[in-house]
Amino acid sequence: xxxxxxxxxxxxxxxxxxxxxxxxxxxxxxxVMPPPASAAQLAELAADLRxxxxxxxxPRPTSHLHVTLHHLGDFAGVPQQRVDDARAAAxxxxxxxxxxxxxxxxxxxxRPGKHPFVLLGAGAATGLAxxxxxxxxxxxxxxxxxxxxxxxxHVTLLYDARRVPAQPVEPLGWTAREFVLVHSLxxxxxxxxxxxxxxxx
Numbered sequence: 565x566x567x568x569x570x571x572x573x574x575x576x577x578x579x580x581x582x583x584x585x586x587x588x589x590x591x592x593x594x595x596v597m598p599p600p601a602s603a604a605q606l607a608e609l610a611a612d613l614r615x616x617x618x619x620x621x622x623p624r625p626t627s628h629l630h631v632t633l634h635h636l637g638d639f640a641g642v643p644q645q646r647v648d649d650a651r652a653a654a655x656x657x658x659x660x661x662x663x664x665x666x667x668x669x670x671x672x673x674x675r676p677g678k679h680p681f682v683l684l685g686a687g688a689a690t691g692l693a694x695x696x697x698x699x700x701x702x703x704x705x706x707x708x709x710x711x712x713x714x715x716x717x718h719v720t721l722l723y724d725a726r727r728v729p730a731q732p733v734e735p736l737g738w739t740a741r742e743f744v745l746v747h748s749l750x751x752x753x754x755x756x757x758x759x760x761x762x763x764x765x
Contacts, residue, residue, distance in 0.1 A: 588750060589749065589751070590639045590641060590642050591635070592643075592650065592746070593748070594633040594636070594746070596633060596744075597629070598629060599741075602737075602738035603627070604626060605736060609736065610623040610624070610721035610722055617728055623721060625753065629720075633692075636708060637710070638750065647758055649708055652706065653699070654743070654745060657702065662691030664689070664737040665685065665687075666685050669681065669721070670684060670731070671724070671729075672718075673727070678725070679724055681723065682719060683719040683721055684717070685718060686735060692717040741762065745757070745759040
């Protein structure tokens with residue numbers, strides 16, 4: 565039963581003396597992740613929509629479902645100083661827990677044959693937008709700001725060759741009580757959480 569509820573740009577490789585930069589193997593990003601029960605509901609929704617819409621892509625692992633807040637970059641190896649600076653910036657966030665709500669699905673334009681099929685935030689998704697803005701300001705002060713597209717709160721459910729037009733689904737959401745810094749091992753479908761910050765107050 566669905567509970568009711570109230571994009572990254574790879575680092576450009578450069579060359580030096582004709583040598584290509586190392587291929588990125590590691591990605592860092594801040595995210596809000598659903599609690600286990602809500603993640604299971606999201607996975608169930610993904611499987612149901614995949615069947616009903618005739619999609620072929622494999623649903624994302626339940627443990628990987630999340631809302632990206634800020635992408636910090638793709639690297640060959642983990643840049644520890646960047647991790648430390650990002651942690652310090654996150655520690656300055658003072659914000660209380662809030663409700664999330666998602667009520668539409670659609671496909672984003674992606675690479676040929678691999679379009680993200682996503683669950684979209686309802687309305688202005690105020691809490692997520694506030695956290696994104698507050699964290700972005702802290703990252704900018706720390707010298708970690710990046711040029712980004714307009715923030716569109718979403719959860720990627722799967723990738724598919726087809727593009728699905730926006731359509732409503734039964735609202736689903738959870739109470740966001742923390743945000744995390746994630747280390748993604750590219751090509752290995754593995755996430756490692758490098759820090760957690762509670763949303764209290």
